Amino acid sequence: MTDSRAATKVWFTEVGPRDGFQNWPRPVPTPVKLELIDAALDAGVPRVEVTSMVSPRWVPQLADAESVLESLRDAGGDVLKRVRVLVPNLKGMERASRFFDDGLANVLVNVGVTDGFNRHNLNRSVEETLIDIGEVVAAAAPSKVRVDASVSVAWGCPYDGPVAPDRVIGVAQRLAEMGVAELSFGDTIGVAGPAEVGRLSELALEEFAGIEVAMHFHDTRGLGVANAQAALAAGVRRLEGSIGGIGGCPFAPNSTGNVCSEDMLAMVAELGFETGIDVDRLMQAAVSLERALDEELPGKLHRAGGAPWLAPSWAAGGSARP
Amino acid sequence: MTDSRAATKVWFTEVGPRDGFQNWPRPVPTPVKLELIDAALDAGVPRVEVTSMVSPRWVPQLADAESVLESLRDAGGDVLKRVRVLVPNLKGMERASRFFDDGLANVLVNVGVTDGFNRHNLNRSVEETLIDIGEVVAAAAPSKVRVDASVSVAWGCPYDGPVAPDRVIGVAQRLAEMGVAELSFGDTIGVAGPAEVGRLSELALEEFAGIEVAMHFHDTRGLGVANAQAALAAGVRRLEGSIGGIGGCPFAPNSTGNVCSEDMLAMVAELGFETGIDVDRLMQAAVSLERALDEELPGKLHRAGGAPWLAPSWAAGGSARP
Numbered sequence: 001m002t003d004s005r006a007a008t009k010v011w012f013t014e015v016g017p018r019d020g021f022q023n024w025p026r027p028v029p030t031p032v033k034l035e036l037i038d039a040a041l042d043a044g045v046p047r048v049e050v051t052s053m054v055s056p057r058w059v060p061q062l063a064d065a066e067s068v069l070e071s072l073r074d075a076g077g078d079v080l081k082r083v084r085v086l087v088p089n090l091k092g093m094e095r096a097s098r099f100f101d102d103g104l105a106n107v108l109v110n111v112g113v114t115d116g117f118n119r120h121n122l123n124r125s126v127e128e129t130l131i132d133i134g135e136v137v138a139a140a141a142p143s144k145v146r147v148d149a150s151v152s153v154a155w156g157c158p159y160d161g162p163v164a165p166d167r168v169i170g171v172a173q174r175l176a177e178m179g180v181a182e183l184s185f186g187d188t189i190g191v192a193g194p195a196e197v198g199r200l201s202e203l204a205l206e207e208f209a210g211i212e213v214a215m216h217f218h219d220t221r222g223l224g225v226a227n228a229q230a231a232l233a234a235g236v237r238r239l240e241g242s243i244g245g246i247g248g249c250p251f252a253p254n255s256t257g258n259v260c261s262e263d264m265l266a267m268v269a270e271l272g273f274e275t276g277i278d279v280d281r282l283m284q285a286a287v288s289l290e291r292a293l294d295e296e297l298p299g300k301l302h303r304a305g306g307a308p309w310l311a312p313s314w315a316a317g318g319s320a321r322p
Numbered sequence: 323m324t325d326s327r328a329a330t331k332v333w334f335t336e337v338g339p340r341d342g343f344q345n346w347p348r349p350v351p352t353p354v355k356l357e358l359i360d361a362a363l364d365a366g367v368p369r370v371e372v373t374s375m376v377s378p379r380w381v382p383q384l385a386d387a388e389s390v391l392e393s394l395r396d397a398g399g400d401v402l403k404r405v406r407v408l409v410p411n412l413k414g415m416e417r418a419s420r421f422f423d424d425g426l427a428n429v430l431v432n433v434g435v436t437d438g439f440n441r442h443n444l445n446r447s448v449e450e451t452l453i454d455i456g457e458v459v460a461a462a463a464p465s466k467v468r469v470d471a472s473v474s475v476a477w478g479c480p481y482d483g484p485v486a487p488d489r490v491i492g493v494a495q496r497l498a499e500m501g502v503a504e505l506s507f508g509d510t511i512g513v514a515g516p517a518e519v520g521r522l523s524e525l526a527l528e529e530f531a532g533i534e535v536a537m538h539f540h541d542t543r544g545l546g547v548a549n550a551q552a553a554l555a556a557g558v559r560r561l562e563g564s565i566g567g568i569g570g571c572p573f574a575p576n577s578t579g580n581v582c583s584e585d586m587l588a589m590v591a592e593l594g595f596e597t598g599i600d601v602d603r604l605m606q607a608a609v610s611l612e613r614a615l616d617e618e619l620p621g622k623l624h625r626a627g628g629a630p631w632l633a634p635s636w637a638a639g640g641s642a643r644p
Contacts, residue, residue: 195592
């Protein structure tokens with residue numbers, strides 16, 4: 001494997017419209033979702049995870065999945081080529097496939113590494129979930145759509161407790177054998193710390209040299225950004241986050257709080273990595289979202305305002321923005 | 323210098339009772355302060371910064387400074403030997419000196435590295451503040467009381483903008499020449515990032531090999547814990563924080579948010595360092611403080627509950643605490 005620690009580019013996926021809104025306590029109007037997606041794309045975010053083809057009975061918050069995709073399609077351009085959609089099963093894959101001809105080319109499958117998580121989430125064991133995923137991957141093959149996989153509760157599970165790295169790598173190997181393009185390891189309930197993140201990052205980069213390795217952190221216990229720093233130090237160059245820090249997972253108790261995209265990306269920039277993203281515009285998007293949802297979002301940067309390394313003009317104005 | 327990066331012990335100072343309460347919008351009853359101080363000491367925190375001998379006209383929130391120290395003295399034991407008091411000037415030193423015979427043996431002086439900060443804070447230039455500090459240090463000499471110094475706005479100032487590390491080191495050298503025992507570098511308004519934290523940490527450890535080097539972060543832009551991680555990686559072994567993340571600086575706009583002690587110390591533990599502190603008890607202290615103040619505190623761990631590396635029993639209980 002090449003040593004990714006020398007690479008200076010970081011690839012970022014905004015997951016707020018899916019992972020954030022799926023756990024929002026009130027229904028979020030589709031136009032608010034579309035505004036957030038547009039803002040992220042306009043700010044230079046290379047990819048946005050826009051929705052999930054989950055059953056509306058399970059997650060009514062995402063019942064407008066088709067509506068979101070239709071609007072993005074009708075906006076024209078290559079928007080659908082820059083989005084990813086979660087497909088939890090074959091039924092979801094069928095729903096997503098309606099948009100393949102319009103440009104949608106990236107779906108995401110998901111499995112937790114513990115039986116407890118999969119049972120509560122999908123009423124399946126890990127093995128049964130992997131079989132289901134195999135069917136989804138097979139169904140995607142003719143369309144040449146890219147299939148990524150997220151690996152949930154990779155550092156700990158609310159039902160089965162701490163998780164050993166070997167178990168995580170083992171589940172990921174099964175996904176790799178199916179031919180997924182990317183493996184995203186998720187700290188679904190926010191119990192990871194930087195030492196364990198560094199360890200799993202190194203293991204994953206070594207094991208999956210031909211596959212993209214991403215990390216997805218939650219800030220449930222305040223370590224989301226520090227964990228991202230540890231992942232970068234270990235050589236990971238793909239991160240996920242949620243504008244304003246919205247979100248969580250409806251199936252995991254106390255899992256609120258995706259790591260905040262703009263807080264984390266400010267750090268990524270300060271560390272000297274390139275993302276192609278205008279963090280200042282992401283901050284503005286968080287401010288707009290906070291206004292639209294009429295609820296204080298957990299992210300910090302959008303409330304405090306810019307930082308010296310983001311806005312050279314910061315020095316001139318005296319204090320940060322109110 | 324010896325390479326501190328091999329050391330596995332981290333020394334922590336709880337500053338919430340001073341840096342947290344001095345900026346609290348409403349007056350905090352003295353018993354609430356005392357309860358927090360007791361809880362921190364009981365949890366094994368080696369030192370608590372309990373108050374400031376600032377003029378009550380400037381900071382009415384700390385007008386009970388003598389009352390706090392009297393109660394700690396009357397509690398008996400060696401409590402006063404485990405606390406530090408901020409003395410902003412000679413008058414403050416005189417007030418603190420009343421408690422030297424009772425066991426108080428550690429005071430803290432403060433200077434910002436920019437003229438803008440000192441002018442707004444103390445109506446002094448940096449040079450004038452350093453002259454004042456020289457008088458305080460001279461006044462402390464006969465009593466053999468330990469004098470530490472905090473260096474504010476060490477990464478950026480709300481009035482004068484970004485600050486070059488050379489300037490910070492230059493001001494710290496002046497304090498070192500006066501004979502201070504510890505230098506605490508403060509990111510008063512939360513504009514530091516891990517790269518710059520690592521740089522200043524390395525410079526300070528190299529320059530001040532005979533003096534304790536501490537770091538004091540604010541979470542204003544969400545990077546407090548990540549900055550602590552960077553300081554540890556550079557070899558810093560002294561950190562400061564505030565239980566529940568209360569606090570800020572009344573003289574610096576948008577400076578709310580000391581880094582949360584228990585969130586940061588959970589990471590410190592996960593990284594394998596020893597602090598002698600029971601983080602679970604700090605969490606309980608944050609829960610009690612939140613109840614006493616009747617206001618949601620910014621820290622995260624106390625809301626989410628323990629983590630696997632803190633409480634081995636976490637695995638058995640299924641989900642984290644509600």
